[in-house]
Amino acid sequence: MNDRGDVMHSGRRRFLQASALGAAALPVAMLAGNAAAAEADGIKLPASILALQPVKSQIVPITDDERRGRLARAQELMGQHGIDAIYLDGGTTLDYYTGMHWWTSERLMGMLLPRSGDPVYITPAFERSRALEQIRFGHDVRTWQENESPYALIAQAMREKHAGTGTLGIEEKVPYFRANGLAEAMPQAKLVPATPVTAGCRAIKSPAELALMQVANNATLALYKAVWQGLEPGMTQQHIAAWVDAGYARMGLRGDASINVGTYTALPHGSREPQVIREGTPVMLDDGCYVEGYESDITRTFTLGKASDKMKRVFDIVRKAQQAALAAARPGATMASVDAAARKVIADAGYGPGYTYFSHRLGHGIGMDMHEWYYLVEGNTRKIEAGMTFSDEPGIYIPGEFGVRLEDDMHVGADGARWFTPQSPSIEKPFG
Numbered sequence: 001m002n003d004r005g006d007v008m009h010s011g012r013r014r015f016l017q018a019s020a021l022g023a024a025a026l027p028v029a030m031l032a033g034n035a036a037a038a039e040a041d042g043i044k045l046p047a048s049i050l051a052l053q054p055v056k057s058q059i060v061p062i063t064d065d066e067r068r069g070r071l072a073r074a075q076e077l078m079g080q081h082g083i084d085a086i087y088l089d090g091g092t093t094l095d096y097y098t099g100m101h102w103w104t105s106e107r108l109m110g111m112l113l114p115r116s117g118d119p120v121y122i123t124p125a126f127e128r129s130r131a132l133e134q135i136r137f138g139h140d141v142r143t144w145q146e147n148e149s150p151y152a153l154i155a156q157a158m159r160e161k162h163a164g165t166g167t168l169g170i171e172e173k174v175p176y177f178r179a180n181g182l183a184e185a186m187p188q189a190k191l192v193p194a195t196p197v198t199a200g201c202r203a204i205k206s207p208a209e210l211a212l213m214q215v216a217n218n219a220t221l222a223l224y225k226a227v228w229q230g231l232e233p234g235m236t237q238q239h240i241a242a243w244v245d246a247g248y249a250r251m252g253l254r255g256d257a258s259i260n261v262g263t264y265t266a267l268p269h270g271s272r273e274p275q276v277i278r279e280g281t282p283v284m285l286d287d288g289c290y291v292e293g294y295e296s297d298i299t300r301t302f303t304l305g306k307a308s309d310k311m312k313r314v315f316d317i318v319r320k321a322q323q324a325a326l327a328a329a330r331p332g333a334t335m336a337s338v339d340a341a342a343r344k345v346i347a348d349a350g351y352g353p354g355y356t357y358f359s360h361r362l363g364h365g366i367g368m369d370m371h372e373w374y375y376l377v378e379g380n381t382r383k384i385e386a387g388m389t390f391s392d393e394p395g396i397y398i399p400g401e402f403g404v405r406l407e408d409d410m411h412v413g414a415d416g417a418r419w420f421t422p423q424s425p426s427i428e429k430p431f432g
C-alpha cells in the first residue's frame with residue numbers, strides 16, 4: 001500500500017544506481033558487504049535471511065522487439081485520440097518505451113514521439129554522447145546549448161511533422177514549468193494530457209511484464225517469510241529494516257519495507273516513532289522490490305506468538321474481504337465494484353460504514369511504478385480489462401488498538417483475476 005512515491009525518480013544518484021544494477025544480481029562483494037554492514041551495526045542476520053538466494057536466473061528482460069511494439073501501439077492510440085505527438089521526460093514511461101534510464105532535472109532531456117515515424121530525442125549538448133549510449137530506436141538526436149531553448153527544438157520538430165498547430169500530448173509527470181515552456185514555444189498548438197496513450201499502453205501488461213512482476217512478488221514474499229522466521233521479542237524497526245536490506249541484496253534486488261508494530265498498525269501508513277516487537281503484538285510489513293523496473297507491493301500482518309481472539313476475528317474478516325475483491329475483479333466489471341465488494345464484507349461484519357475502519361481505497365494499478373493507473377475506488381466507473389494488474393489490499397484499522405491489512409497483487413485474465421502470491425492463511429502463521 002505504501003505511497004512512497006516514485007522511488008526511481010527520487011534523485012539522480014539513486015536513479016543511476018538503479019539503472020546500473022538493472023535486473024542483474026548484485027556483485028558478490030556487495031552482498032557480503034551488506035551483511036557485514038548489518039553486523040557492524042550490531043544487528044545479527046538470522047539463518048533465514050542468510051539462506052535467501054539470487055533470483056537472476058529467473059529473470060527474462062524485456063526485449064527490444066517488445067519495446068518496438070509498444071512504440072507502435074502508442075502511435076496507434078495517438079491516431080485514435082487525435083494526438084499528433086507526445087512528449088516524455090526522463091523517467092518510468094521513457095524507460096517503458098525505449099529502455100532508457102534518465103533522471104529529470106531543470107535541464108530538458110526527453111523524447112518526442114510523433115504519430116508516425118521515428119522518435120526525436122532532445123538533450124543538452126554536453127549529454128549527447130551519454131544519450132547515444134542508450135538510444136536504440138531512431139537516430140534523430142537534437143541538442144541544445146545552455147544559452148539556447150530546448151523548447152524551440154521541440155517546436156521545430158513539430159513543424160517538420162506538420163503539427164506545429166496540432167495537438168501535443170504531455171506525459172502527466174512532466175513538470176509544470178516544462179509544459180509551460182512548451183506552450184510558450186508553440187502558441188498555436190494544443191497541449192493535452194498524454195495519459196490516453198501512456199496509460200493505454202502501460203495499464204495492459206504483456207506476458208513478459210507479468211513474468212517479471214511474478215519474480216518480484218515471489219522475492220518479496222520470500223523475504224517477508226524470512227523476516228518472520230527470524231523475529232524475536234525486543235527487536236525494533238531498525239533490526240527488521242537491516243534484515244530487509246540484506247535480504248534483498250542477497251537476492252540481487254533493491255527493495256524497501258515499512259515496519260509498524262502494535263497500536264501503530266492502526267495507522268494505514270504507520271509511524272516513524274520507535275517501536276519494539278513484543279509477544280502477541282501485531283506487526284505489519286509493507287512495500288516491495290524491483291525486478292527489471294517492475295514492482296511488487298505486498299503487506300503481511302502477523303503476531304509473534306499468540307494473537308488475541310479479536311485480532312484473529314479481524315484478520316479473518318479482512319481475509320474474506322480480500323477474497324471478495326479478487327472474485328469481483330474481472331473484465332467488464334467497474335473498478336468501483338471491486339472496492340465495493342471488499343468494503344461490503346467489512347461493513348457487514350460491523351466495521352462500517354464506508355471509510356470508518358477501512359479508511360482507504362481497495363487498491364491501485366501497479367507495474368513499473370508502485371502506484372499507477374488505475375484505482376479500485378468508489379466512483380471509478382472505468383471498466384477492468386484483461387491484462388490489468390492491481391493491488392488487492394483491504395484493511396481494518398481500530399484506533400488505539402491495532403490494524404490488519406492484507407495485500408497481494410493480482411493480474412486480470414479473460415476468466416477473472418488471480419493473485420501473484422498465495423493469500424496469508426492466518427495472523428499467527430502468515431505463511432502457512
